[in-house]
Amino acid sequence: MTDSKLELGRFAEPSLLILVSLSDGPKHGYAIMTDVEAGTGRPLGPGTLYAALARLEERGLIEALDPVERRRPYRLTGLGASVLTDQLASLEAFAKLGLRRLGAQNR
Amino acid sequence: MIGLLLALYPAPWRRRYGEEFQAVLESRPLGPFDVADVLLGALDARLALRLSDRVTEHGGHLAMLRIGGFGAIIGSALWFIGIAGGSAADDGSDTAWLVLAMLGSVGLLLALAGLSGFQAHLEPRLAWAAFGIPALGTVVSVAGMVGMTLMQDEPIIGTWSGWGVWMLGLVTTLLGSILFAVATIRADVFSRRAAVALAVSSVAIFAIGFGTVGATNESLARLLTAGALGAFAASWMSLGVSALRRRPIRAIAPA
Numbered sequence A: 001m002t003d004s005k006l007e008l009g010r011f012a013e014p015s016l017l018i019l020v021s022l023s024d025g026p027k028h029g030y031a032i033m034t035d036v037e038a039g040t041g042r043p044l045g046p047g048t049l050y051a052a053l054a055r056l057e058e059r060g061l062i063e064a065l066d067p068v069e070r071r072r073p074y075r076l077t078g079l080g081a082s083v084l085t086d087q088l089a090s091l092e093a094f095a096k097l098g099l100r101r102l103g104a105q106n107r
Numbered sequence B: 001m002i003g004l005l006l007a008l009y010p011a012p013w014r015r016r017y018g019e020e021f022q023a024v025l026e027s028r029p030l031g032p033f034d035v036a037d038v039l040l041g042a043l044d045a046r047l048a049l050r051l052s053d054r055v056t057e058h059g060g061h062l063a064m065l066r067i068g069g070f071g072a073i074i075g076s077a078l079w080f081i082g083i084a085g086g087s088a089a090d091d092g093s094d095t096a097w098l099v100l101a102m103l104g105s106v107g108l109l110l111a112l113a114g115l116s117g118f119q120a121h122l123e124p125r126l127a128w129a130a131f132g133i134p135a136l137g138t139v140v141s142v143a144g145m146v147g148m149t150l151m152q153d154e155p156i157i158g159t160w161s162g163w164g165v166w167m168l169g170l171v172t173t174l175l176g177s178i179l180f181a182v183a184t185i186r187a188d189v190f191s192r193r194a195a196v197a198l199a200v201s202s203v204a205i206f207a208i209g210f211g212t213v214g215a216t217n218e219s220l221a222r223l224l225t226a227g228a229l230g231a232f233a234a235s236w237m238s239l240g241v242s243a244l245r246r247r248p249i250r251a252i253a254p255a
Helices: A011-024 A029-040 A047-059 A078-106 B001-008 B011-027 B032-051 B054-060 B062-088 B097-121 B125-151 B160-187 B193-212 B218-245
Strands: A062-064 A074-076 B155-157
Touching: A011 A047, A011 A062, A011 A074, A011 A078, A011 B218, A029 A047, A029 A074, A029 B011, A047 A062, A047 B032, A074 A078, B001 B011, B001 B032, B032 B054, B062 B097, B062 B218, B097 B125, B097 B160, B097 B193, B097 B218, B125 B160, B155 B160, B160 B193, B160 B218, B193 B218
Parallel strands: none
Antiparallel strands: A062 A074
């Protein structure tokens, strides 16, 4: 899949948070919201959550499971796990670069 | 309040996400942040719906998808049972099998119409050619079957007996099925593996049919033919399953 197909625009950040939330197993919408809020300290609104979920599902990064009562769990696909790994590795490298530069400046 | 917020989203979006979204909204008291976020979400969904060409195309073809999927599964099963049962019946009781095969052919015709209609926007010329040829073959096959049922071995068109007309229709159906498989592989909308299996089994029916003419080992020839016909029917079933498994998500997700 090309980068252009993965382009998530202004939903890139919430999408990343959702992918991380699903990385330890399937969750339904409300569980994702509370998990993201607990992990980042920032709320994820329901409108943003479902706009991002629709994009992630369309791009094949997550898939919907059968609903339990009215709640439908989502899980990471193989492609989603691969994309998340790449993104986190890229962020890690970027964070290390920033911290290294900060360290050099503070010496 | 929740009902009002939900009503702001476009209908296709509500059909797909409405119930679970409502469950999320009911899970906790809605604050001003949540309401503003949902309003923006509804605006985003409506903009995405307008911007995406795929919305109307896919949305309008969901019924075709279902008709095609069920037609492929039920039609291929009836077709195979009818052909296999008719071939095995040596006591002259093959009318019921022929009727079953005819019903199966009608199901396959619906499958061709539905599945071709769904993928026509991707490969218009190829998809409609891939519909037209096997559809013609299926109609000719059904005419042949009716001829066999009513006239037995008597000619029904010129010197052609019902069996001859049926064979002509079957050959046309197989050629068209190969074309349909190519269109399906190119469009990449349904299972490519099933489409390849459809093409291979269609060729195999030809090869076995011609290769076993005058064969001394009749039971082996019958077994091979039954295997190829079974693979042909199974390929259609698999295509039908992959059509029914397609989620309508593409109809509402943004480009």
